[in-house]
Amino acid sequence: MVQKDTPNERAEAKRPRGRPRAYDTDEALARARDTFWQSGYSATTLDELSAATGMNRPSLYGAFGDKRALYLATLERYVDANRAAMDEALGRNLPLGEALQHVYDLALGLYFAAGSAPKGCFLIGTAAVEAINDDAVRSILAKGLQAFDRSFERRFSRAQRDGELDPNADPALLAKLASAILHTLAVRSRAGDTRATLRATAQAGVAMLCAAGTAASRR
Secondary structure, eight states: OOOOOOOOHHHHHHHHSSSTTTTOOOHHHHEEEEEEEETTTTTHHHHHHHHHHOOOOOEEEEEEEHHHHHHHHHHHHHHHHHHHHHHHHSSSSSHHHHHHHHHHHHHHHHTOOOTSOOOOOIIIIIIIHHHHTTHHHHHHHHHHHHHHHHHHHHHHHHHTTTTOOOTOOHHHHHHHHHHHHHHHHHHHHHHTOHHHHHHHHHHHHHHHHHHHTTTTTGG
């Protein structure tokens, strides 16, 4: 049996709530992320977050909690999205070198987004600063870096099974080196290196990684 609403309940249902329902969670988090990305966590104000998301302070608090909780949510989503993108890129049926270069090209496309100054990696550029004094940020940073390592490691292990890498190569070690190249692209893009220069760096890194993997038995 469906219970009918009383007049008081109908009036209550029509009454505006404290948080508008028109906001889109994904869009709000993306705009908050971009605001933190631009200014860093500490320098970003609630007024800036409110303006970016189109939500007033009570709405922000109601939807996401305080500024720190919002920042943590943006970090988590960034890590998840980039891990998925890496897995998709590395999972393509490409030779190892092309797969690695594809990941670095995707990263450079993100770091050098059209219409804005080079901004590097959101995780490395902001969380590396806040991790010193915030255990939760440090945990997300570590989890993100480890996830990227694992994505690379799976691809190197696959290359080893397919005969692209020497059986004596160490996929875990190669993965950390591959991640280190990614970190370099992130930091140097913010420091002023050009996209062309960084792509050349990535190409040299890919050649080094592939050579190291195939030369393992000769060491």
